[in-house]
Amino acid sequence: MPQRWVDEHLAGCAACRGWAEAAAEVTRRARLVPAPAVPDVTAAVLGRLPAARARRSWVDAGLRVALLAVGAAQLAVSLPAFLGAGSGAAPVHLAHETGAWNLGLAACFLVVAARPRLAAGALPFLLSFTAVLAWVTLADLGAGHVHAARAGAHLLLVGGAVLVSALALRARTPGPGPLGAVREWTGRVTSRAGRDGVGTTVRRVPARTLPADPVAEQRAA
Numbered sequence: 015m016p017q018r019w020v021d022e023h024l025a026g027c028a029a030c031r032g033w034a035e036a037a038a039e040v041t042r043r044a045r046l047v048p049a050p051a052v053p054d055v056t057a058a059v060l061g062r063l064p065a066a067r068a069r070r071s072w073v074d075a076g077l078r079v080a081l082l083a084v085g086a087a088q089l090a091v092s093l094p095a096f097l098g099a100g101s102g103a104a105p106v107h108l109a110h111e112t113g114a115w116n117l118g119l120a121a122c123f124l125v126v127a128a129r130p131r132l133a134a135g136a137l138p139f140l141l142s143f144t145a146v147l148a149w150v151t152l153a154d155l156g157a158g159h160v161h162a163a164r165a166g167a168h169l170l171l172v173g174g175a176v177l178v179s180a181l182a183l184r185a186r187t188p189g190p191g192p193l194g195a196v197r198e199w200t201g202r203v204t205s206r207a208g209r210d211g212v213g214t215t216v217r218r219v220p221a222r223t224l225p226a227d228p229v230a231e232q233r234a235a
Contacts, residue, residue, distance in 0.1 A: 074184060078127045081177040085123030088170050092116030123174045126181060133182035144175040 024031045095113025122140065126133045151168055154160040 037133065048083055055194065061140070074130065074181070075182070077177055077181050078130060081123050081174060081181070082129040084170055084174040084177060085120050085127060088116055088120035088123055088174065091167060092120055114127075119171060126178050130181045130185055133185060137182055140175050140178055147171065166232055180203050 024034060092113045092115075095109045095116065097133060119140075124137050126136055147168060150166050151160065155162065155165050
């Protein structure tokens with residue numbers, strides 16, 4: 015039935031107009047009914063939060079402080095290469111090249127210690143360089159081409175690589191919680207199963223916009 019016919023009838027019929035207004039008032043009162051009292055579960059929810067978050071933050075802080083110390087030590091190792099002098103052009107350039115590598119490693123360690131989210135990006139270069147250097151160092155030690163003290167200086171690199179790897183792995187691991195919620199662009203909220211193995215999928219329903227005129231809605235119905 016066209017809305018125009020309904021409006022024309024209500025304009026000339028007081029009984030129907032009164033019924034429509036009464037129905038709209040009932041609908042309005044039903045929507046504006048006070049919300050029932052609900053128990054306060056804030057303390058219960060906070061009590062169920064895992065205490066591992068504080069422990070996790072302390073572990074991360076310890077790793078970052080250790081990496082900061084390694085970076086400072088690596089920086090100290092790189093400086094003599096720029097301050098010393100060699101017997102010829104090749105030794106001097108070789109010392110500068112070695113110092114540049116050590117300085118780059120120190121910068122890598124210090125930056126990752128300050129910004130742990132960058133740890134994963136440093137791993138491809140850092141791990142490959144550490145693996146190759148460890149291999150040739152062990153071979154040179156066996157052949158007597160390098161002193162043990164010189165080879166021992168590379169332990170800073172190994173320690174730094176281990177610390178950067180640990181920070182990268184911890185940055186990838188989601189924090190513990192009852193449910194790790196992941197919001198998707200599809201308009202749904204999916205929840206990852208927690209330790210209890212329970213998982214839920216909740217579909218978001220857009221809130222209905224209440225009309226400004228309840229009588230108009232009643233007429234449209």
